[in-house]
Amino acid sequence: MNIKSPLRIACGLVTLLPLFSHAVTFDVRGGYKSASHIYESRFKVSQGWENGWWASMETDNKDNKNNGRGANGTDKSDSSHSLGDITTDYNEIETNYTYKLNKKWSLQPGGILHWSTNGTQIRPYIRLNYKISDNLNSGLRYRYDYNDYETKNTDNELHRDSVNRLDLYLGYKINATWSLNYQGTIYRHTSADYEYKNGKSWSTENAFTVRYKWNNTVSNYAEYDYLDKTGYYDGEGNKAESRYRIGITFNL
Template sequence: MTVRRRTVHHTLRASALSLSLLTALSCAHAFDIDVRGEYRTGSEQYRSRVKVVNVWQNGFGASLEAGIFNGQGSIDSFRSDYNEIEAWYAVPVSETVTLLPGGVLTWNTNGSIIKPYLRANWMFYPTWRADARVRYDHANYDSVTRRGMPAGQVHSNNDSAWQLDFFLTKFIDKTAIEYNYAWNKKDDSQFVYNNGRNTQYLHNLKATYTLQPNLLPYAEVAYMGNTADLMNDKNEWRLRLGLISRF
C-alpha cells in the first residue's frame, strides 16, 4: 500500500508539472510540434509520439511529449506508453562551444524516472557539429527480476542506468544528416536489457529536410543489436518517420 501511495504521489506531481509546462509553452511566441511514428523489426512493435518543444531567447528550452504504444505484430492498440517533460539551459562557452545542462522527468503506470544530464555541442566547422551527452536515469520505483536468482526468490532494486551519447551532424543546404551512437549500462548487474546483458548500444542515422520554414519532415533508421527478446536472437532495427511543424 505504501508503494502504491508513493507511485500515485509521483504520478500526480508529474501531471501537475506537465500542466504547468504546457501552459508556459502555450503562452510562448513560437513552438514546435513534433509528430513521429515508429516500427521495430525484431520485436515487431509499433509506437508513436507527439512532442511540443520551445526554446526562448534567454537560452532556456523545454518540451512535453506523450508516447503511445500502437501494438505488436499489427497496429491494433492506442494506449499510453509514457509521458515526459524535459528542460535545459544553453550556456555559451565560446563562439563555437555551448554547454546544455538539463533534465528529463518520465512517468508511466509504474512510477517516474528522473534523468539529469549534461550535453555539449561544438560547431567545429561551418557545416559540421559534434555533440556529447552523459545522462543518469534514476527510477523512483523498484523493479523486480528473477533472473539468476534461486527458485522462488526475486531481486528488487530501482533499476537505474547510465547513458552516454555522441552525435555528429552535417548540414547540406536544406538537409541535416545526424549520426548518433548511444551506450547504456545498468547500475545493478542483476538487471539486464533484452539482449541478456547489463549493457546495450544503438547506432542511429537521421535525415531532416526543410521543406518549408515551418515544415521539416525527417526519417530515422537505427540498429539496436540483439535486443528484440530474451528468448530469441533477432536483430532489432528501429524505423521512424516524423514531421516537425513550427508555429
C-alpha cells in the same frame, strides 16, 4: 483501439501553444520495431528562448502486441488491454539551459521527468557541444536514469534500477534544405543483476536521420536505428532489433 488517452494528451499539448511568446515546434512521429513487432507514435511540443532555456513535453503510445508483453519482455502493468490495442507508453517533460562558453563550445545541463504506468524516472544529464564548422556540429552527453519504483532483476528480486548512458551527436547541414544527423548511444545498468534482452548488462544504439526542409514552417525526416540484439517477441529475446521512423516538424 484505445487511443483516446494519447490523443487527449496531444491535444492538451497543442492548447498550450498560445502561452509561449516565441516560436514553438510541434513534432509528430511514427515508428516500427521489426524484431519486436511494435508500432509507436509520438507527439512532442518544444520551445527555446533567447535567454538560453529550452523545454519540451511529449507523449508516446505503442500497440500492445508482443503477446501481451512489452518490448523489454516485461509484463504490461495494465493487463486489461487486449492484443493490438493502442495504449499510452509514457509521458515526459524535459528542460535544459545552454551556457555559451565561446563561439564554438557550449555546455547544456538539463533533466527529464519521465513517467509511465510503471512509475516515474528522473533523468539528469550534462551535454557538451562543439561547433566543428558552420555546417558540422557535435555533442557528447552523459545521462543518469533513476527509477523511483522497483523492478525485478535477473534473480527475480525487486530492486530500484539505474542506468548510466552516454550519447554522441553529429549533425551535418548539406545545404539549405537537406541535413543529416547521427546519434550513437551506449547504456549500462549500474547493477550487474539487471540485463537487457541481449543477455548483457549493457547495450548500444545507433540512429541515422535525414531531414528535408520544405520551408521555414515544415520539415520532414526519416530515421533508421539499430538497437543491438534487444528485440523480444513471443517469449524469445536476443533478436537483432531495427527501428524505422518517419516524422514531420512544424515551426509555429
